[in-house]
Amino acid sequence: RTLRIGLIPGDGIGREVIPAGRRILESLPSSLNLKFNFVDLEAGYDTFKKTGTALPDKTVETLKKECDGALFGAVSSPSTKVAGYSSPIVALRKKLDLYANVRPVKTTLGSSNGNPIDLVIVRENTEDLYVKEEKTYEGPDGKVAEAIKRISERASSRISTIAGEIALRRQKIRSAAPTSIRDQPMVTITHKSNVLSQTDGLFRETARKALAADKFSSVLVEEQIVDSMVYKLFRQPEYYDVIVAPNLYGDILSDGAAALVGSLGLVPSANVGDNFAIGEPCHGSAPDIEGQNIANPIATLRSVALMLEFLGEEAAAAKIYAAVDGNLDAAKFLSPDMGGKATTTEVLDDVLKRL
Amino acid sequence: RTLRIGLIPGDGIGREVIPAGRRILESLPSSLNLKFNFVDLEAGYDTFKKTGTALPDKTVETLKKECDGALFGAVSSPSTKVAGYSSPIVALRKKLDLYANVRPVKTTLGSSNGNPIDLVIVRENTEDLYVKEEKTYEGPDGKVAEAIKRISERASSRISTIAGEIALRRQKIRSAAPTSIRDQPMVTITHKSNVLSQTDGLFRETARKALAADKFSSVLVEEQIVDSMVYKLFRQPEYYDVIVAPNLYGDILSDGAAALVGSLGLVPSANVGDNFAIGEPCHGSAPDIEGQNIANPIATLRSVALMLEFLGEEAAAAKIYAAVDGNLDAAKFLSPDMGGKATTTEVLDDVLKRL
Ligand SMILES: CC(C)[C@H](C(=O)O)[C@@H](O)C(=O)O
Ligand SMILES: CC(C)[C@H](C(=O)O)[C@@H](O)C(=O)O
Numbered sequence: 001r002t003l004r005i006g007l008i009p010g011d012g013i014g015r016e017v018i019p020a021g022r023r024i025l026e027s028l029p030s031s032l033n034l035k036f037n038f039v040d041l042e043a044g045y046d047t048f049k050k051t052g053t054a055l056p057d058k059t060v061e062t063l064k065k066e067c068d069g070a071l072f073g074a075v076s077s078p079s080t081k082v083a084g085y086s087s088p089i090v091a092l093r094k095k096l097d098l099y100a101n102v103r104p105v106k107t108t109l110g111s112s113n114g115n116p117i118d119l120v121i122v123r124e125n126t127e128d129l130y131v132k133e134e135k136t137y138e139g140p141d142g143k144v145a146e147a148i149k150r151i152s153e154r155a156s157s158r159i160s161t162i163a164g165e166i167a168l169r170r171q172k173i174r175s176a177a178p179t180s181i182r183d184q185p186m187v188t189i190t191h192k193s194n195v196l197s198q199t200d201g202l203f204r205e206t207a208r209k210a211l212a213a214d215k216f217s218s219v220l221v222e223e224q225i226v227d228s229m230v231y232k233l234f235r236q237p238e239y240y241d242v243i244v245a246p247n248l249y250g251d252i253l254s255d256g257a258a259a260l261v262g263s264l265g266l267v268p269s270a271n272v273g274d275n276f277a278i279g280e281p282c283h284g285s286a287p288d289i290e291g292q293n294i295a296n297p298i299a300t301l302r303s304v305a306l307m308l309e310f311l312g313e314e315a316a317a318a319k320i321y322a323a324v325d326g327n328l329d330a331a332k333f334l335s336p337d338m339g340g341k342a343t344t345t346e347v348l349d350d351v352l353k354r355l
Numbered sequence: 356r357t358l359r360i361g362l363i364p365g366d367g368i369g370r371e372v373i374p375a376g377r378r379i380l381e382s383l384p385s386s387l388n389l390k391f392n393f394v395d396l397e398a399g400y401d402t403f404k405k406t407g408t409a410l411p412d413k414t415v416e417t418l419k420k421e422c423d424g425a426l427f428g429a430v431s432s433p434s435t436k437v438a439g440y441s442s443p444i445v446a447l448r449k450k451l452d453l454y455a456n457v458r459p460v461k462t463t464l465g466s467s468n469g470n471p472i473d474l475v476i477v478r479e480n481t482e483d484l485y486v487k488e489e490k491t492y493e494g495p496d497g498k499v500a501e502a503i504k505r506i507s508e509r510a511s512s513r514i515s516t517i518a519g520e521i522a523l524r525r526q527k528i529r530s531a532a533p534t535s536i537r538d539q540p541m542v543t544i545t546h547k548s549n550v551l552s553q554t555d556g557l558f559r560e561t562a563r564k565a566l567a568a569d570k571f572s573s574v575l576v577e578e579q580i581v582d583s584m585v586y587k588l589f590r591q592p593e594y595y596d597v598i599v600a601p602n603l604y605g606d607i608l609s610d611g612a613a614a615l616v617g618s619l620g621l622v623p624s625a626n627v628g629d630n631f632a633i634g635e636p637c638h639g640s641a642p643d644i645e646g647q648n649i650a651n652p653i654a655t656l657r658s659v660a661l662m663l664e665f666l667g668e669e670a671a672a673a674k675i676y677a678a679v680d681g682n683l684d685a686a687k688f689l690s691p692d693m694g695g696k697a698t699t700t701e702v703l704d705d706v707l708k709r710l
Contacts, residue, residue, distance in 0.1 A: 081548070129547075134554055139509075142508030142512075144508070145554040146553075152494060153494075154494075194442060195484065196502050198500040199489055228610060231614045233614075259589035284583075
């Protein structure tokens with residue numbers, strides 16, 4: 001099988017980690033019978049400054065018409081408001097209907113300093129406040145701005161279903177590993193329906209309904225108000241398995257979870273739709289370390305694996321995960337965010353050696 | 356001076372901790388020349404079940420007409436949607452225009468296991484998604500619900516001003532203490548203007564403007580996107596001084612910060628308006644431990660102190676803070692959430708002895 005992958009480095013360290021992602025795909029063992037070809041695509045703040053748009057139509061069209069999947073690096077935001085600029089990744093998620101943002105957070109031997117954490121945040125990726133329908137008007141005491149938070153039954157249902165499926169899939173993988181700490185798959189629904197009874201109430205009810213389907217009968221379903229969720233996530237992260245959340249809470253929770261495993265530089269994500277997946281490291285464009293070859297490529301390498309998983313290439317994904325875990329457990333080539341001294345290239349080379 | 360204080364225990368352990376709050380006020384040394392009288396008021400889910408409203412008019416009217424301040428315990432939320440029920444504390448904050456929710460989070464010798472944390476979250480308390488303007492309609496693919504997130508220049512400006520004032524006040528107290536780790540007051544503005552350019556953009560700009568006032572010239576002003584803020588809060592909490600945030604982010608951040616100091620049972624808050632303050636522990640009604648006399652009263656005792664501070668009684672507040680710190684540092688009478696075995700009453704008695 002040959003997969004065509006769009007490469008969208010974006011800004012800052014996106015330009016250093018996406019090439020690492022390409023390299024690992026090119027280095028997969030030929031026994032997997034997988035071939036890749038690549039197409040370079042533009043998006044980001046630099047693209048905006050050059051062309052007036054942060055997400056050229058060509059990028060969207062090429063992804064839609066030619067590609068099976070993609071890797072997205074990171075984009076910088078202007079530090080003050082710039083007319084016409086709008087985040088290309090948010091737009092891309094919507095334009096390709098990549099309705100699930102899947103963010104696994106996991107300790108390895110090398111990155112744990114307590115109980116092992118192995119959870120995944122399944123974040124709704126198309127609506128909530130991210131519809132970006134805003135307006136501003138003059139009130140009696142100055143300006144007033146409003147934004148719409150939109151929650152639909154349809155989006156809440158499909159994100160909950162994919163969360164349930166991920167819980168089952170994880171359980172299957174775990175039950176093959178004798179050291180598993182958890183014996184029942186679990187999904188925790190996050191919301192704030194004590195304040196937002198209609199919107200978050202709809203999310204909660206719909207999630208409950210979707211997860212009550214027969215195929216999820218082995219899945220334990222719980223819920224947690226978002227503020228308590230952050231509290232509990234920090235107090236007993238080892239408790240959680242799959243966390244499903246509306247867009248904004250998912251955004252916040254995944255950064256919180258990343259903090260627990262030592263560095264955002266470790267945490268991958270995949271933007272997943274019915275027939276497409278974009279791998280994307282959770283970290284940003286990090287202009288402060290740009291161009292120094294010290295960005296941690298692990299988040300991107302894991303995002304490559306995650307993309308492959310959702311494209312149905314689980315064996316290839318497993319190879320990458322194992323190589324990355326090997327690098328972290330050995331703890332010989334770690335980038336500065338992990339307390340090491342290795343360059344981006346050295347970390348990558350060490351992972352490639354372990355493939 | 357005689358202060359009249361409304362007591363609103365609410366549900367669950369609210370009924371165990373609010374009496375502790377009353378006791379400490381009654382036990383303040385007479386040298387302070389402060390007298391209190393109390394009025395018992397109703398609110399909460401039990402009140403709703405009894406009377407059909409979670410916040411009786413009488414409670415609001417009595418607070419407005421007769422009281423100088425109040426203590427609020429906690430309320431339970433129904434576990435499924437109940438028609439007509441709506442959170443009384445959210446309503447109270449709006450009805451009394453208590454526009455700032457001030458939540459200090461601080462380690463003591465006894466509760467620190469790393470660098471000392473001493474920060475305060477100043478949460479806007481009247482708008483954002485908490486305006487609770489929601490609607491539901493039938494879309495082409497099922498139900499759709501929308502909520503309004505409203506951010507005004509007026510509310511953003513006054514919350515930022517109070518945040519700046521708190522930063523200056525903290526600096527004054529710190530400079531009297533020789534062990535201070537920070538020499539410049541700092542305010543960190545939290546927002547998500549990379550997605551919500553109008554609403555959070557307005558919050559950010561207005562906060563910048565308010566904090567650029569001459570009287571804040573010694574205050575360092577920074578900003579942080581909310582997801583990174585959660586990440587950084589967990590990675591280097593000792594860095595922060597005052598964090599100012601719109602309502603919902605403030606809600607989430609304060610639970611996150613509470614996790615860092617070991618227990619929500621330690622974290623107080625005050626709902627502050629121009630002439631009124633309600634002390635309120637950050638924890639909930641905790642029905643699981645209700646009636647066992649094991650709830651941690653510390654969050655309430657500190658909330659009493661915080662209320663007194665905002666009513667201009669700083670000397671009385673300082674006495675309570677010192678007595679609470681003494682209890683925590685000695686670590687002899689700690690409640691179960693802190694790993695101890697002391698009852699609510701025993702913790703309270705130990706604090707009272709140290710007054
Ligand atoms: C850059 C920003 C728009 C984005 C988001 O909020 O989704 C980022 O924080 C993320 O989590 O991918
Ligand atoms: C109970 C709930 C409505 C409340 C809030 O969201 O403000 C609580 O979480 C708090 O932080 O005081």
